[in-house]
Amino acid sequence: MLEIFPAIDLKEGQVVRLYKGKMSSAKVYGSPIDFAKKFENMGSKWIHIVDLDGAFCGEPKNLGVIHKIRESTNLKIQLGGGIRSEENIKNYIEIGIDRLILGSVAMKNPDFVEKMALRYPIAVGIDAKDGKVAIEGWAHTEQLEATHLAKRFKNTGIEAVICTDISRDGAFEGINVDWTLSIAKASECFCIASGGFRDENDLIILDEAFKENKVIGGVIIGKAYYEDKIDLKSILKRFL
Known part of the structure; x- marks a missing residue:
């Protein structure tokens, strides 16, 4: 069953x-x-x-509000954006973050x-444009294929890989x-799909594909919820 x-x-x-990773497209909710x-x-x-400011600047920029989110809920928190040192990791672990996503530094x-x-507890974030790894808030695209980077972390102890197709994001x-x-x-x-989610049918297709290929994973749901295109409560109930 997919984790949501x-x-x-x-x-x-x-x-x-954002729309396709462009900060200039940011819509506030x-x-x-x-x-x-x-x-x-x-x-x-x-x-x-995701600390978008941190992703672009290369260091955490929204620590205060992230701390408040941690204090306000009992949810498990998976967090990324500008985490590029052990000190960053320790600071977030100390305030109770459950999983840290390393993206640019993974490349x-x-x-x-x-x-x-x-x-x-580390996850690797692999974001790609046309199959090539993008880093630093998606501002720069490398020549390395995303699948090659993913293979580098096989059997390394990471908890998950989060893969975002930037061309579909938002x-x-x-x-x-x-x-x-x-x-x-x-x-x-454990593989978490990101980018392009539009409706519950996407979940059914992804869930069936994961089962057929014996993959365990989940999906990130963002803009479809904020733009009222889905009933998230119903989706959570179905996939819990």
Whole structure:
């Protein structure tokens, strides 16, 4: 059964959603604490938080509001964005974050990520444009294939791989199931699909594909919820 991760993307302390990763496209939806409480009341077990300011700057920028979210709910929190040192990781662990996502640093220093995974609950974020790894808030695209990076973290102790097809993110074009499966097979990890989710039918297709290929994983739900295109409470009830 798919694990559902409602998303909270933070920009200057507010919940926003982007279109295909462009900060200039940010649409503000309101208070992250209010949304976190809503997700908990709907029955969610997790929330997926991204510090967008941190992702672009290379260091955490929304620590205060993230701390308030932690204090306001009992949800498990999966967090990424600008986490590029052990000090960053320790600071978040100390305030009770359950899983840290390492993205850009996974591309630049995979040995560091492997070392951190032996000490802390770590997920690797692999974001891609046309199959190539994108880093630093998606501002730069490398020549490395995302599947090659995923394979690098096979059998390294990471808890999950989160794979985002940037070309579909916030565009309601449907999850890139085939690409997600390629990342899951390369990493052999719990695999969380991100980018393009549009409706409950996407979940059915992804769930069936995961079962057929013996993949265990989940999906991040963001803009489809904020734009009232889905009944998240019903989805959570179905997939719990």
